Amino acid sequence: MVKLKAFIVEDEKHNRDSLMELLDVHFKKEIEVVGSSGSILETASFLQHGQADILFLDIELADGQVFDLLSAIDYKKYKLIFITGYSEHAIKAIRFAAVDYLLKPIIPKEFIEAIKKVSIHITENNPVLNDLISRKQFNLDEYLIINNQQALEKITINNITYLKADGTYTEIYHENKKTISSKPIGVYEDVLPQNLFNRCHKSYIVNKHYIKRIGKGRSLQLTLYDGTELPVAVRKKEEFNQWFKE
Secondary structure, three states, X not given: OOOEEEEEEOOOHHHHHHHHHHHHHHHOXXXXXXXXXXXXXXXXXXXXXXXXXXXXXXXXXXXXXHHHHHHHOOHHHOEEEEEEOOHHHHHHHHHOOOOEEEEOOOOHHHHHHHHHHOOOOOOOOOHHHHHHHHHXXXXXXXXXXXXXXOOEEEEEHHHEEEEEEEOOEEEEEEOOEEEEEOOOHHHHHHHOOOOOEEEEEXXXXXXXXXXXXXXXXXOOEEEEOOOOEEEOOHHHHHHXXXXXXX
């Protein structure tokens, strides 16, 4: 039997060790771990010269999101199994044809089922994917649950005016107040309904319903009903205009 080659992308050593142990216990004859990495740069270097059939992928790494790497390589060459602490990235994982999407901490039974899917590559029975697909398609999410330092806060999505990136944090402006989330803005780009929200700039996501005026020029400037002004990146101008007209 020819073994499948697996590469693990995970920046926490104890999680890498847990994955290796699961593979050794349950799939020693079928899968060989050919390497591991905790960064996008190291992973890119390996994939340029090494061989792998399966990639086990954490998403939030020290030097960026693993989606940045996948966008730069021929990811269709690999079977991708995402293992992460965030359910919010599932929609984007679907776009990269994920075999499966597992949430930490890993449940051995789910992990074993994910490996079995590799040969047939099905995602129909993944409850995380199914739930998020349906919510994304039919805009069923009415709230965001924000975990900040003080408490869990429920924010009505329709009341969100805009979001602003602040390093690895996100400022969420709603109902004349600001809530700070410990998650990066890219998480919210994935989960907020695309017909209502647009990432007009690397640092901003805006709600269409709160845009009062769009200035003309090479770079657009948005004015919201509360007087806030937000930029639209030059490269986003055409896409933004199309989205706003829809």
